[in-house]
Amino acid sequence: MKKNYCFWFCKTFLIVFTVVIYNNVSAQDQTVKDMLAKAMKEIKKEKIDSGKAWKTGGLFNLNLGQGSQSNWAAGGDDFSLSIASYLGFYSFYKKDKYSWDNTIDFNYGLVNTTSxxxxxxxxxxDLLSKFGYALSPKLDAAALFNFHSQFSKGYNYKSDGTKDLLSDFLAPAYLLVSFGLNYKPVKGLSIFVSPVTSRWTIVNNDTLSAKGTYGVTPGKKVKNVLGAFASMTYLTDLNKTITYNGRLDLFSNYEHNPQKVDVMMNNIFTAKLSRLLTASLSLSLIYDDDVKLFGPNHDSPALQLKSLLAAGLGVKL
Structure with a gap:
């Protein structure tokens, strides 16, 4: 800190000295003007950068859709309403060789129809926290923590009107702690790789845990495994109005079928239509060999796909 003050003092002294000389010289030397302007910009930039170890912010999106009809010959539901919401916060710390990146995302959507x-x-x-220590300008030794779950119960709706419980709050939930290397080859791209990762699967619902759903031992609510983990995130502006935010997580269980890699991928394209209006397209893919809820007998794993196209209110926090 003392070095910075000395550096700023020396620069300020040189600037004042230059100004005095400049004011006492009748000829207006453009070179002296340019040097003065450049020095002032550098001092301002250093003062701003030195006080911004933390960068925080967030985003809120709310998308609505509504439809109704009466005596419509083509048929369909008389009324439909859909609501999709997103709330995300980020907090990034960077100083000297230390960095700490934190993000938390909440998504919730409902659809209501008359039928x-x-x-x-x-x-x-989804909560992600990553602490790093710089080994080089593009490579960090890092520790990563991730928590993933959902808010409310989810069901498999059958054609006969009945439904089967598939999920609940903390059922499942995934808790992951990992140590490895974080590589940042270009702006916006981060690649984290770890050969030492511990993952807990939590099924805090008596009905689901009794069935051994999500790979837990029947009757147990927590399962811990050791494996390898990789996570890639990419955030970029495709043009002046469209941004892309993507994340791919890969996990291999050392203890059981390590060749069957669990995959979780989220892709979001966001277009800014105006100061408050946005349009977004999201595509999510999940494959987990322990989630055996699909197929004719609902006892097989499968690739899970979900997409959502929406437009509505978007506010930066």
Missing amino acids: LGTRKNDDRI
Whole structure:
């Protein structure tokens, strides 16, 4: 800190000295003017950068859709209403060789129709925290923590009107602690790789845990495994109005079928239509060999896909 003050003092002294000489010289030397302007910009930049170790912010999106009809010959539901919401916060710390990146995302959506009633079409909680120590300008030794779950119960709706419980709050929930290397080859791209990762699967619902859903031992609510983990995130502006935010997580369980890698991928394209209006397209893919809820007998794993196209209110926090 003392070095910075000395540096700023020396620069300020040189600037004042230059100004005095400049004011006592009748000829207006453009070179002296340029040097003065450049020095002032550098001092301002250093003062601003030195006080911004933390960068925080967030985003809130609310998208609505509504439809109605009466005596419509083509048929369909008389009324439909859909609501999709997103709330995200970030907090990034960077000083000297230390960095700490934190993000938390909440997604929740509902669809209501006269024939089907109310059902959720999106439900996610995701917390990611990553601490790094710089080994080089583009490579960090890092520790990562991730928590993933949902807010409310989810069901498999059958054609006969009945439904089966598939999920609940903390059922499942995934808690992951990982140590490895974080590589940042270009702006916006981060690649984290770890050979030492501990992952807990939590099923805090008696009905689901009794069935051994999500890979836990029947009757147990927590399962811990050791494996390898990789996470890639990419955030970029495709043009002046469209941004892309993507994340891919890969996990291999050392203890059981390590060749069957769990995959979780989220992609979001956001277009800014005006100061408050946005349009977004999201695509999510999940494959987990322990989630055996699909197929004719609902006992097989499968690739899970979900997409959502929406437009509505978007506010930066």
